[in-house]
Amino acid sequence: MPERRLPHLAFLPLLLVALLMCLAGPEVSRAAETNGTTTPKSTSPRAKPPGRTTATSTPTGTRAGAPRTAPRPQASRPSKPPLEVAREARTLEELGAYGQATDRLRQLRRRVPPDADLELTLALDEARSGDVDSAAARLASPLLEAALNDTVPLERRHEYPWHPEAEWINGRFDGWYWYIARARAELAAASGRWREAADAARLCVAARSLSGKEWLILAVCAGRAGSLDEAAAAAERAVFLDASLPEAHFLRGLYEWRAGRRGAAQASFRAAVGIDSTYRAPAIALVRSQLPSAAPDSLPTALLTGVREVGLLTSTERPKLEEFVQMDAPAEIVKQVDTVVPDSLKGTFKEAHMSLSLLIDDRGRIVLNDLPWFDVKLLPATIVSLTLGALPEWRCKPATKNGTPHRVWTTADLTFMP
Numbered sequence: 001m002p003e004r005r006l007p008h009l010a011f012l013p014l015l016l017v018a019l020l021m022c023l024a025g026p027e028v029s030r031a032a033e034t035n036g037t038t039t040p041k042s043t044s045p046r047a048k049p050p051g052r053t054t055a056t057s058t059p060t061g062t063r064a065g066a067p068r069t070a071p072r073p074q075a076s077r078p079s080k081p082p083l084e085v086a087r088e089a090r091t092l093e094e095l096g097a098y099g100q101a102t103d104r105l106r107q108l109r110r111r112v113p114p115d116a117d118l119e120l121t122l123a124l125d126e127a128r129s130g131d132v133d134s135a136a137a138r139l140a141s142p143l144l145e146a147a148l149n150d151t152v153p154l155e156r157r158h159e160y161p162w163h164p165e166a167e168w169i170n171g172r173f174d175g176w177y178w179y180i181a182r183a184r185a186e187l188a189a190a191s192g193r194w195r196e197a198a199d200a201a202r203l204c205v206a207a208r209s210l211s212g213k214e215w216l217i218l219a220v221c222a223g224r225a226g227s228l229d230e231a232a233a234a235a236e237r238a239v240f241l242d243a244s245l246p247e248a249h250f251l252r253g254l255y256e257w258r259a260g261r262r263g264a265a266q267a268s269f270r271a272a273v274g275i276d277s278t279y280r281a282p283a284i285a286l287v288r289s290q291l292p293s294a295a296p297d298s299l300p301t302a303l304l305t306g307v308r309e310v311g312l313l314t315s316t317e318r319p320k321l322e323e324f325v326q327m328d329a330p331a332e333i334v335k336q337v338d339t340v341v342p343d344s345l346k347g348t349f350k351e352a353h354m355s356l357s358l359l360i361d362d363r364g365r366i367v368l369n370d371l372p373w374f375d376v377k378l379l380p381a382t383i384v385s386l387t388l389g390a391l392p393e394w395r396c397k398p399a400t401k402n403g404t405p406h407r408v409w410t411t412a413d414l415t416f417m418p
Contacts, residue, residue, distance in 0.1 A: 079111075082108055082111050082112050082169050083165060083166065083169060085104055085107060085108045085111075086104075086105075086108055086165035086166075086168050086169060087165050088104050089101045089104035089105050089108065089121075089125075089165075090163065090164075090165055092104060093125065093320075093323060094323045094324055094325070096316070096318050098125045098128040098129040098316065099125075099129035099130075101125045101129075102122065102125045102126055102129050102131070105118065105121060105122040105125060105168075106122065108168065108169070109122065112168070112169040112171070113169075113171035114143055114171065115167075115168055115169060115170065115171050115172065115173070116143050116144055116146070116147035116172075116173035116175070117160075117164065117167045117168050117173060117174055117175050118168035118169065119138060119141065119143050119144055120139075120144060120147070120175060120179055120180060120183070121164075121168060122138065123135045123138040123139050123144070123183060124179075124183060124313055124314060126138065127183070127186075127187060127313075127314035128314060128315070128316050132187060132190065132191070135183075135187060135314070136184075136187045136188075136191070139180060139183055139184050139187065140184075144180050146173075147173045147175070147177060147180060148177045148180045148181060148203075149177070150173055150177055152176060152177055154375075156174065156175070156176055157176055157178075157207075157373040158176065158372065158373060159176070159321055159322060159370070159372075160175060160179075160322050161322065162322055162323070162324045163324075164322070176207075176373075177203075177207065178203075178204060178207040178208060179313065181200045181201075181203035181204050181207065182200070182204050182214075182217075182313055183313050183314055184196070184197075184200040185197045185198075185200035185201045185204060185217060185221060186217075186303065186312055186313060186314045186315075187314060188200060188221075189217075189220070189221055189224075189301070189303060190314075192301075194221055194224040194225035194226075195225045197221040197224075197225070198218065198221040198222045198224075198225040198227065200221075201214070201217045201218040201221045201222070202218060204217065204218070205218050205234075207373075208371070208373055209376060210241060210371060210374075210376060210379075210381055210384050211241065211242070211371045212237075212238045212239075212240075212241035212242025212243075212245055212248060212371075212388065213238075213242065213245065213304070213311060215234045215235075215237045215238035215241060215248075216234070216235070216238040216242075216245055216247055216248045216251065216303070216304075217303050218230075218231075218234040219231045219232075219234035219235035219238055219248075219251050220251065220299070220300060220301070220302075220303055221303075222234060223235075223251075223255075223299045224299055224301065228255075228258075231255070231299075232252075232255040232259075235248060235251040235252040235255055236252055236255075238251070238252075239252050239268075240381075240385055241381065241384055241385055241388065242369070242371075242385075242388045242389070243271075243385070243388065243389035244275065244366070244369065244388055244389065244391040244392055245275075245308075246271075246272040246273075246275040246276040246279050246282065247272070247279075247300075247302075247303075247304060247305060247308070249268045249269070249271040249272035249275070249282070250268065250269065250272040250279070250281055250282040250285070250300070251299075251300065252268045253265040253266070253267075253268030253269045253272065253282065253285060253289075254285065254296060254297060254299060254300075256268060257285070257289055257296040257297070258296045262289055262290075265285075265289050266286055266289050266290070268282075269282040269283070269285050269286035269289065270282075270286060273286065275392055276306065276367075278306065279305065279306065281297075281300065281305075284297070285297050307359075307361060307367050307368070307407065308367060308368050310359060310368060310407075311359075311368050311370070319407070319408060319409060321357060321370055321409055325406070325408055325409075326401075327399040327400065327401045327406060327408060328400055328401050328402065328403075329399060329400045329401075330399050330408070330410065331360040331364075331396055331397060331398055331399040331408050331410045332396060332397040333358075333394065333395075333396050333397075333410070333412060334364075334395045334396055334397055335393075335394055335395035335396075336394055336412070337390040337391075337393045337394055339383060339386045339387045339390070339414075339416065340386070341383065341416070341417070341418070342382065345380055345382060345383065346418060347418055348380065348418070349378065349379055349380060349383075349416075349418050350378070350418060351415065351416065351417055351418060352374075352378050352379045352383075352415070352416045353413070353414070353415050353416075354372060354374065354379075354413075354414045354415075354416070355372060355411050355412070355413050355414075356369060356370075356371065356372070356387075356411065356412045356413075356414055357369060357370035357372070357409055357410075357411055358391070358396075358409065358410050358411070358412055359407060359408075359409055360396045360398055360399070360407060360408060360409075360410055361398065361407040362398050362405040362406055362407050363398065363405070364395065364396040364397055364398045364405075365392075365396070366391045366392070366394055366396060367407075369388060369391060370409075371384065371388070379416060383416055387414065396410075
């Protein structure tokens, strides 16, 4: 009888090896791989694709499974000294970047004691950068209200210097209350609050009674507020003190027209156009006033116009009087008209000296002046009138930078002999 064999007995050793690998787990698999026996790679979705890391990857140099520590915070940069921040704000002002200067000043006020000079400067820069509501609220704050009512000694009745940064951080008011009153008048006028504007303009006139600009602003504000007689008198006074202001001539002409004196009105309109040929309002009024049936033009709402807006504290027109502007060649006064003292005034005052600030445009014309404060007893108003009225006859050479003329402020030192 032939020998019978069990089927598949030859495969028994291989089955025993596979069974042992399954029972031994991964260790046997790795050993088998080491010995040349390969196993299929895992296709688990948790396997990371090559070249990428996930949010749970272990940072380099950290042992897997070790407790993680929070990253050490970087040391904060030391804050700039307040005076340095103040100087940055001043530099930005001189570049006309009033919005950025406002940001610096707001940072500064959080780090220094309350200071009315800083608060006032911040209000002006807010107004110049378009934040009029914030500026008006700041000007009405208790801090600036107290500064407005401050009893200012005579030595503080002057404009801020070129670099007032130290005065912003010393915790006291070093300025002149006139700034607060003028800024209030300008913003109230811009918002149509004419009674409030007129009240502030009256304070300005009291502070600088020999300045034609202050009387002009009062004439505009009082007229718009309905005080026509006061406004007409203020316009007359503005022309007398500073006949170089075309707005003053125009405004006086309007009041003359309202009073029925057309000839006097037309003379005032011609005077305004003669000073500034680009000033449209008096040119139109001159034509209309010659029509028998034409009613007088309405009163203006602008306090100063054209390049003369530089003289407004809250306007963006530059350069401001307190700003330093570097030029390659400064402006130069070529022809100066001396003031002739009338015989009736000789011997009525002592020798007087004045540093008169002049705004010279890019054509060499004096387009605005800033009269310093001085005691009215030291110099008669007539002398001021004769001096400022002759400014259109002066001749100047404009300042230049890179060969281009620019408008700048300059100073003329004047001496008046009795």
